[in-house]
Amino acid sequence: MEDCLFCKIINGEIPSTKLYEDDMVYVFEDIAPEAPVHFLIVPKKHIKDADELEVEDQELLGHIFLVAQKLCKEKNLKTGYRIVNNCKEDGGQTVDHLHFHVLGGRSLQWPPG
Ligand code: AMP
Numbered sequence: 101m102e103d104c105l106f107c108k109i110i111n112g113e114i115p116s117t118k119l120y121e122d123d124m125v126y127v128f129e130d131i132a133p134e135a136p137v138h139f140l141i142v143p144k145k146h147i148k149d150a151d152e153l154e155v156e157d158q159e160l161l162g163h164i165f166l167v168a169q170k171l172c173k174e175k176n177l178k179t180g181y182r183i184v185n186n187c188k189e190d191g192g193q194t195v196d197h198l199h200f201h202v203l204g205g206r207s208l209q210w211p212p213g
């Protein structure tokens with residue numbers, strides 16, 4: 101996708117602080133962290149949002165959660181963390197390339213605003 105911010109981050113056109121990469125996902129630090137740990141897990145495949153997911157994406161979704169678990173173990177987030185996906189306008193999505201926020205390092209409040 102030509103004009104997609106996260107596609108540009110994945111292909112290196114826009115710099116990022118990379119934490120992890122494999123054939124399915126790219127993981128980097130959020131530029132405006134909301135917690136001591138705040139990174140984004142982004143599929144390399146351009147999918148607009150969670151509402152566009154298809155049956156063929158099931159493996160990718162499972163993989164994303166296992167990558168989150170692996171990185172949270174490495175960061176020693178023993179007391180917990182949160183995985184968030186914002187979908188479309190009312191969900192608070194601002195970048196139209198599917199991504200999962202992983203937040204931790206402090207006690208997080210619920211419910212969201
Ligand atoms: P969302 O609002 O759920 O679509 O999340 C988009 C996230 O991308 C926000 O938390 C932003 O801080 C983050 N973000 C935007 N631009 C960049 C960038 N260039 N590098 C890293 N994170 C970014």
Ligand code: ZN
Binds near residue numbers: 106108197
């Ligand atoms: Zn994209």
